[in-house]
Amino acid sequence: MRAISERDLAVVIPLLAAKIRELTLELRAGQARVGxxxxxxxxxxxxxxxxxxxxxxxxxxxxxxxxxxxxxGIELPAFDELTRRFHVEPAPARD
Structure with a gap:
Protein backbone atom coordinates (compact mmCIF):
# COMPACT_ATOMS: atom_id res chain seq x y z
CA MET A 1 0.00 0.00 0.00
CA ARG A 2 1.32 3.41 -0.95
CA ALA A 3 1.75 6.13 1.65
CA ILE A 4 0.86 8.85 -0.85
CA SER A 5 -1.36 8.75 -3.93
CA GLU A 6 -0.15 9.51 -7.44
CA ARG A 7 -2.43 12.55 -7.48
CA ASP A 8 -0.70 13.88 -4.38
CA LEU A 9 2.65 13.07 -5.94
CA ALA A 10 1.61 15.11 -8.99
CA VAL A 11 1.52 18.10 -6.62
CA VAL A 12 4.58 17.28 -4.51
CA ILE A 13 6.91 16.44 -7.41
CA PRO A 14 6.77 19.90 -9.07
CA LEU A 15 7.20 21.57 -5.67
CA LEU A 16 10.30 19.51 -4.98
CA ALA A 17 11.61 20.13 -8.50
CA ALA A 18 11.12 23.87 -7.96
CA LYS A 19 13.09 23.72 -4.71
CA ILE A 20 15.89 21.80 -6.42
CA ARG A 21 15.98 24.43 -9.15
CA GLU A 22 16.09 27.24 -6.58
CA LEU A 23 18.96 25.64 -4.67
CA THR A 24 20.87 24.86 -7.87
CA LEU A 25 20.60 28.46 -9.04
CA GLU A 26 21.65 29.68 -5.58
CA LEU A 27 24.79 27.56 -5.73
CA ARG A 28 25.51 28.72 -9.25
CA ALA A 29 25.12 32.38 -8.31
CA GLY A 30 27.74 32.03 -5.58
CA GLN A 31 30.14 29.95 -7.68
CA ALA A 32 32.16 32.96 -8.88
CA ARG A 33 33.01 34.08 -5.36
CA VAL A 34 33.83 30.69 -3.79
CA GLY A 35 37.37 31.82 -2.97
CA GLY A 73 -3.27 3.06 -15.74
CA ILE A 74 -3.82 6.13 -13.58
CA GLU A 75 -4.32 9.09 -15.92
CA LEU A 76 -1.94 11.84 -14.89
CA PRO A 77 0.75 13.90 -16.65
CA ALA A 78 4.06 12.17 -17.31
CA PHE A 79 6.83 12.77 -14.75
CA ASP A 80 8.85 14.79 -17.27
CA GLU A 81 5.86 17.07 -17.84
CA LEU A 82 5.70 17.75 -14.10
CA THR A 83 9.38 18.71 -13.85
CA ARG A 84 10.26 20.12 -17.30
CA ARG A 85 9.73 23.78 -16.43
CA PHE A 86 12.11 23.48 -13.47
CA HIS A 87 14.97 21.96 -15.41
CA VAL A 88 18.24 23.87 -15.13
CA GLU A 89 20.78 23.48 -17.90
CA PRO A 90 24.23 22.34 -16.76
CA ALA A 91 26.62 25.16 -16.00
CA PRO A 92 29.19 25.78 -18.72
CA ALA A 93 32.58 24.25 -18.08
CA ARG A 94 35.09 26.59 -16.52
CA ASP A 95 38.63 26.66 -17.87
Whole structure:
Protein backbone atom coordinates (compact mmCIF):
# COMPACT_ATOMS: atom_id res chain seq x y z
CA MET A 1 0.00 0.00 0.00
CA ARG A 2 1.32 3.41 -0.95
CA ALA A 3 1.75 6.13 1.65
CA ILE A 4 0.86 8.85 -0.85
CA SER A 5 -1.36 8.75 -3.93
CA GLU A 6 -0.15 9.51 -7.44
CA ARG A 7 -2.43 12.55 -7.48
CA ASP A 8 -0.70 13.88 -4.38
CA LEU A 9 2.65 13.07 -5.94
CA ALA A 10 1.61 15.11 -8.99
CA VAL A 11 1.52 18.10 -6.62
CA VAL A 12 4.58 17.28 -4.51
CA ILE A 13 6.91 16.44 -7.41
CA PRO A 14 6.77 19.90 -9.07
CA LEU A 15 7.20 21.57 -5.67
CA LEU A 16 10.30 19.51 -4.98
CA ALA A 17 11.61 20.13 -8.50
CA ALA A 18 11.12 23.87 -7.96
CA LYS A 19 13.09 23.72 -4.71
CA ILE A 20 15.89 21.80 -6.42
CA ARG A 21 15.98 24.43 -9.15
CA GLU A 22 16.09 27.24 -6.58
CA LEU A 23 18.96 25.64 -4.67
CA THR A 24 20.87 24.86 -7.87
CA LEU A 25 20.60 28.46 -9.04
CA GLU A 26 21.65 29.68 -5.58
CA LEU A 27 24.79 27.56 -5.73
CA ARG A 28 25.51 28.72 -9.25
CA ALA A 29 25.12 32.38 -8.31
CA GLY A 30 27.74 32.03 -5.58
CA GLN A 31 30.14 29.95 -7.68
CA ALA A 32 32.16 32.96 -8.88
CA ARG A 33 33.01 34.08 -5.36
CA VAL A 34 33.83 30.69 -3.79
CA GLY A 35 37.37 31.82 -2.97
CA UNK A 36 36.02 34.88 -1.13
CA UNK A 37 33.53 33.09 1.14
CA UNK A 38 33.81 33.08 4.91
CA UNK A 39 33.89 29.79 6.79
CA UNK A 40 30.23 30.25 7.69
CA UNK A 41 29.28 30.89 4.06
CA UNK A 42 31.25 27.81 2.99
CA UNK A 43 29.39 25.72 5.58
CA UNK A 44 26.07 27.09 4.30
CA UNK A 45 27.12 26.22 0.77
CA UNK A 46 28.01 22.68 1.84
CA UNK A 47 24.60 22.32 3.55
CA UNK A 48 22.86 23.44 0.37
CA UNK A 49 24.89 20.91 -1.65
CA UNK A 50 23.95 18.16 0.81
CA UNK A 51 20.28 19.16 0.62
CA UNK A 52 20.46 18.98 -3.17
CA UNK A 53 21.82 15.44 -3.02
CA UNK A 54 19.05 14.44 -0.61
CA UNK A 55 16.33 16.18 -2.63
CA UNK A 56 17.56 14.57 -5.85
CA UNK A 57 17.38 11.17 -4.16
CA UNK A 58 13.88 11.85 -2.91
CA UNK A 59 12.80 13.02 -6.36
CA UNK A 60 14.19 9.83 -7.90
CA UNK A 61 12.25 7.65 -5.48
CA UNK A 62 9.07 9.70 -5.99
CA UNK A 63 9.56 9.30 -9.73
CA UNK A 64 9.67 5.52 -9.37
CA UNK A 65 6.51 5.47 -7.29
CA UNK A 66 4.71 7.93 -9.56
CA UNK A 67 5.62 6.05 -12.74
CA UNK A 68 4.49 2.79 -11.14
CA UNK A 69 1.07 4.38 -10.69
CA UNK A 70 1.04 5.58 -14.27
CA UNK A 71 1.91 2.07 -15.42
CA UNK A 72 -1.14 0.83 -13.52
CA GLY A 73 -3.27 3.06 -15.74
CA ILE A 74 -3.82 6.13 -13.58
CA GLU A 75 -4.32 9.09 -15.92
CA LEU A 76 -1.94 11.84 -14.89
CA PRO A 77 0.75 13.90 -16.65
CA ALA A 78 4.06 12.17 -17.31
CA PHE A 79 6.83 12.77 -14.75
CA ASP A 80 8.85 14.79 -17.27
CA GLU A 81 5.86 17.07 -17.84
CA LEU A 82 5.70 17.75 -14.10
CA THR A 83 9.38 18.71 -13.85
CA ARG A 84 10.26 20.12 -17.30
CA ARG A 85 9.73 23.78 -16.43
CA PHE A 86 12.11 23.48 -13.47
CA HIS A 87 14.97 21.96 -15.41
CA VAL A 88 18.24 23.87 -15.13
CA GLU A 89 20.78 23.48 -17.90
CA PRO A 90 24.23 22.34 -16.76
CA ALA A 91 26.62 25.16 -16.00
CA PRO A 92 29.19 25.78 -18.72
CA ALA A 93 32.58 24.25 -18.08
CA ARG A 94 35.09 26.59 -16.52
CA ASP A 95 38.63 26.66 -17.87
Missing amino acids: ELTDEELEDRMRVQEMLVQYDGILDSLRSEYEAGLAE
